[in-house]
Amino acid sequence: MMVQFDVKRVQKGTESFMVSFDFTKTPVTQIADYIIISASKHKSSDIHFDPREDGMMVRFRIDGDLQDYTFVPKAYEKNLTTRLKLLANMNITESRLPQDGAIKGMYGDKFLDMRVSSLPLNEGEKIVIRILDYTMSLEGVDNLGFHPKNLEKVKRMMNIPNGIILTTGATGTGKSTTTYSILQGLNKPETNIITVEDPIEMNIEGINQVQVNSEIGMTFATALRSILRQDPNIILIGEIRDSETAQIAVRASITGHLVLSTIHTNNALATVERLLDMDVERYLLSTALTGIISQRLAKMICPDCRYQRETTKYEKKVFKKYMNMDVNQIWDANPKGCDHCRNGYHGRIAFHEVLELDDNIRNALNNEKLEKKELAKMVYSGSTITMLQDALIKCLEGKTSFEEVYRNIEIENEDDDNYENEMATEIKSSVPKEEYVPESNDLLDTPQNKNTTNDVSSVITPPAFTAADFVDNNPQPVANTIQALPTTPVVAQPQTTQVQPQQVMANAQYAQPVQQIVTPPTVVQQQVTTPQTTTVNVGQISKVN
Numbered sequence: 001m002m003v004q005f006d007v008k009r010v011q012k013g014t015e016s017f018m019v020s021f022d023f024t025k026t027p028v029t030q031i032a033d034y035i036i037i038s039a040s041k042h043k044s045s046d047i048h049f050d051p052r053e054d055g056m057m058v059r060f061r062i063d064g065d066l067q068d069y070t071f072v073p074k075a076y077e078k079n080l081t082t083r084l085k086l087l088a089n090m091n092i093t094e095s096r097l098p099q100d101g102a103i104k105g106m107y108g109d110k111f112l113d114m115r116v117s118s119l120p121l122n123e124g125e126k127i128v129i130r131i132l133d134y135t136m137s138l139e140g141v142d143n144l145g146f147h148p149k150n151l152e153k154v155k156r157m158m159n160i161p162n163g164i165i166l167t168t169g170a171t172g173t174g175k176s177t178t179t180y181s182i183l184q185g186l187n188k189p190e191t192n193i194i195t196v197e198d199p200i201e202m203n204i205e206g207i208n209q210v211q212v213n214s215e216i217g218m219t220f221a222t223a224l225r226s227i228l229r230q231d232p233n234i235i236l237i238g239e240i241r242d243s244e245t246a247q248i249a250v251r252a253s254i255t256g257h258l259v260l261s262t263i264h265t266n267n268a269l270a271t272v273e274r275l276l277d278m279d280v281e282r283y284l285l286s287t288a289l290t291g292i293i294s295q296r297l298a299k300m301i302c303p304d305c306r307y308q309r310e311t312t313k314y315e316k317k318v319f320k321k322y323m324n325m326d327v328n329q330i331w332d333a334n335p336k337g338c339d340h341c342r343n344g345y346h347g348r349i350a351f352h353e354v355l356e357l358d359d360n361i362r363n364a365l366n367n368e369k370l371e372k373k374e375l376a377k378m379v380y381s382g383s384t385i386t387m388l389q390d391a392l393i394k395c396l397e398g399k400t401s402f403e404e405v406y407r408n409i410e411i412e413n414e415d416d417d418n419y420e421n422e423m424a425t426e427i428k429s430s431v432p433k434e435e436y437v438p439e440s441n442d443l444l445d446t447p448q449n450k451n452t453t454n455d456v457s458s459v460i461t462p463p464a465f466t467a468a469d470f471v472d473n474n475p476q477p478v479a480n481t482i483q484a485l486p487t488t489p490v491v492a493q494p495q496t497t498q499v500q501p502q503q504v505m506a507n508a509q510y511a512q513p514v515q516q517i518v519t520p521p522t523v524v525q526q527q528v529t530t531p532q533t534t535t536v537n538v539g540q541i542s543k544v545n
């Protein structure tokens with residue numbers, strides 16, 4: 001059976017991969033499989049099936065952005081929805097209420113684990129499939145892009161047998177990946193690890209995982225109370241959402257357990273404030289909290305087509321103010337892109353802020369009269385690299401662009417309004433016309449004066465450390481230290497580790513497909529701009545019970 005579809009290339013680098021299926025000749029089962037496999041191959045995090053008046057738009061979320069993938073005519077929409085719901089073990093006769101389901105299966109030797117949810121809309125049922133990627137979590141904390149100083153802190157925090165380690169950030173900032181990576185590092189035969197999750201995002205061998213089910217009264221708090229009687233060493237609480245859970249988490253940690261959890265806040269300081277708002281007693285919190293890892297995800301520059309350009313006035317100012325550095329050249333994404341990326345970006349990178357609590361902060365937390373400003377000063381002095389600084393370092397290393405830093409992090413600067421205009425004029429004129437600027441090591445100019453004092457009186461700036469602090473055990477002066485930073489991104493490596501289902505699955509019954517639903521369709525891929533045709537064997541999704 002052949003699926004005819006065409007790939008329209010809008011222009012090189014800004015590749016649109018819209019495809020169209022021949023619904024008259026291809027069974028919907030194969031189309032559903034093809035969409036899922038294609039999303040996985042494009043490293044999408046989610047697939048959206050959006051019902052519209054005239055049909056259904058299928059979109060992939062790649063590197064944080066939704067991209068149109070294919071359009072399903074109204075006549076076939078219901079079939080496709082039903083097929084997806086069947087795969088996800090959902091009730092196909094119910095289309096007026098939201099449902100949750102899951103698809104686990106094999107595609108070749110690749111294990112696919114997906115969460116499916118349906119939501120009735122006025123135009124029909126919307127389905128969203130989240131594709132869970134275990135690869136990152138299985139590689140451990142060393143591969144999450146932490147700055148060496150932050151990685152050191154995280155590892156120290158992991159070695160403390162009791163206390164709370166919180167990972168914070170908005171939805172989709174990679175909190176779960178970081179938390180699971182820490183858990184993987186702590187997963188030893190001699191420890192009893194229990195998790196309470198909603199939903200369980202990843203099945204890990206050797207770990208007891210509890211699914212929250214509030215409909216029958218199995219809430220985070222209920223589950224936690226029982227868990228404490230199960231002799232745990234380490235407890236993972238999927239998310240701290242309410243006061244009760246926060247209080248149990250704190251109590252568990254001061255009675256000798258290591259508690260990992262996530263919370264929806266933007267930075268370390270906001271997390272402390274949020275916990276205090278949740279009625280957690282100050283003296284307990286100050287004893288319990290080991291550390292806070294805050295993070296955000298930004299797009300990573302494609303290492304194959306990035307180029308160097310001069311910094312704008314605004315950028316110079318930001319580097320001077322927050323890094324105490326004179327920066328005249330930075331890497332940027334090439335909007336034309338290349339075969340390895342889209343618009344000059346490929347994959348994502350996390351910006352971190354890691355706060356390890358010391359006695360000063362503990363004492364401050366204990367003091368009810370302490371003002372927010374004072375706490376902020378304490379949190380962001382000393383060895384804490386702020387999220388903005390971490391982002392700027394990653395920008396200097398050529399891993400992300402200044403634009404991504406600006407887009408993701410609020411930068412307090414008097415000239416903020418001018419930035420967009422400046423970007424529009426200065427950067428566009430510096431984009432290379434034909435060729436990519438070859439890589440070189442002269443990324444940074446020597447700072448004119450490394451002892452430049454900064455008269456900004458804001459509590460967060462100037463940094464209490466010099467640029468030299470960003471490189472470990474390096475006694476060289478600032479200029480050499482910064483030049484020693486790698487100019488080649490160390491990220492965006494193709495995944496070479498194959499996830500073995502049995503490695504990550506608690507239950508061996510999922511490891512082998514039990515029932516084969518479809519036969520592999522063969523697909524002919526036609527590119528509009530080139531006469532070549534490529535035959536792609538798309539394999540199959542096998543449903544697993």
Ligand SMILES: [Zn+2]
Nearest residue numbers: 302305338341
């Ligand atoms: Zn590229």
